[in-house]
Amino acid sequence: HDHLLTANQLTREDIELVLDRAAEVDANPASFGQRHAGTLLGLCFFEPSTRTKMSFEAAMKRLGGDVVDMGSVDSSSVKKGESLADTVRVVEGYTDALVLRHPLMGAAKMASEFVDVPLVNAGDGAGHHPTQTLLDLYTIRENAGLDDLTIGIMGDLKYGRTVHSLATALTNFDATQHFVSPESLKLPRSVRYDLHEAGATVREHTDIEEVLPQLDVLYVTRIQRERFPDENEYHRIAGEYQIDAGTLQAASDDLTVMHPLPRVDEIAPEIDGTDYARYFEQAHNGVPVRMALLDLLLEDSA
Numbered sequence: 648h649d650h651l652l653t654a655n656q657l658t659r660e661d662i663e664l665v666l667d668r669a670a671e672v673d674a675n676p677a678s679f680g681q682r683h684a685g686t687l688l689g690l691c692f693f694e695p696s697t698r699t700k701m702s703f704e705a706a707m708k709r710l711g712g713d714v715v716d717m718g719s720v721d722s723s724s725v726k727k728g729e730s731l732a733d734t735v736r737v738v739e740g741y742t743d744a745l746v747l748r749h750p751l752m753g754a755a756k757m758a759s760e761f762v763d764v765p766l767v768n769a770g771d772g773a774g775h776h777p778t779q780t781l782l783d784l785y786t787i788r789e790n791a792g793l794d795d796l797t798i799g800i801m802g803d804l805k806y807g808r809t810v811h812s813l814a815t816a817l818t819n820f821d822a823t824q825h826f827v828s829p830e831s832l833k834l835p836r837s838v839r840y841d842l843h844e845a846g847a848t849v850r851e852h853t854d855i856e857e858v859l860p861q862l863d864v865l866y867v868t869r870i871q872r873e874r875f876p877d878e879n880e881y882h883r884i885a886g887e888y889q890i891d892a893g894t895l896q897a898a899s900d901d902l903t904v905m906h907p908l909p910r911v912d913e914i915a916p917e918i919d920g921t922d923y924a925r926y927f928e929q930a931h932n933g934v935p936v937r938m939a940l941l942d943l944l945l946e947d948s949a
């Protein structure tokens with residue numbers, strides 16, 4: 648594929664190709680150090696990011712290349728009203744590949760129609776975040792294995808793009824997915840449709856206690872405060888979807904707790920030092936996984 652836009656385009660073969668390449672990077676990072684010397688990656692982030700942006704930058708530099716960064720919306724000509732289509736058409740002339748984050752769902756797909764260099768979706772509104780999914784799958788594979796997997800995915804399933812991509816990609820594996828959320832934040836119809844079409848094994852719950860003891864992996868996400876018109880309603884709901892040491896007493900000793908981060912207060916800091924916590928390892932896996940992805944995309948487009 649030239650572009651990576653949603654998790655729907657990822658086959659099991661594609662995923663294993665990236666994860667196996669990431670494992671090679673992890674085993675021998677030095678052998679990748681000059682592989683893409685002289686290559687420039689364009690970063691167009693129309694929304695804030697710490698992990699995705701910095702790990703793409705680290706990845707490109709660790710492959711011997713460099714980045715050209717549009718900067719923030721406020722410091723770029725987006726501020727003067729330049730369109731997304733014009734922005735990406737200009738930046739593709741400066742670079743060999745593009746990474747785009749944008750607040751509108753479908754923005755990456757639209758932008759990809761204007762460029763010839765590989766374009767990677769780094770998050771499009773409440774749509775998809777496929778590179779997060781690749782590092783999530785890498786982390787799951789290392790900790791629990793991807794087949795015969797029972798995973799709980801909890802929090803804001805409606806707007807959470809990391810959830811939409813992960814749930815979709817997991818249909819390539821023998822996984823049972825338990826979705827845990829308030830009624831108002833259940834998976835959107837489009838993602839349900841994709842899971843149904845793929846024949847995924849799916850259950851829905853409003854209470855984590857119903858499923859926690861069965862889980863190999865618990866993937867926690869942030870309840871997005873900005874989605875709630877009523878502050879009291881936000882606090883009531885958010886309080887019910889928090890994990891602390893007390894909650895995890897009912898979990899298997901082998902449970903892997905993940906979170907795409909940033910977290911607010913969904914996971915109590917007392918969990919951080921336990922064997923359950925894998926969310927910082929997960930964030931660190933962003934570098935080898937994005938190195939692997941860039942290596943494959945640039946190899947294909949060379």
Ligand code: CP
Nearest residue numbers: 696697698699907908
């Ligand atoms: N997980 C993730 O996408 O984090 P950032 O928003 O910091 O990139």
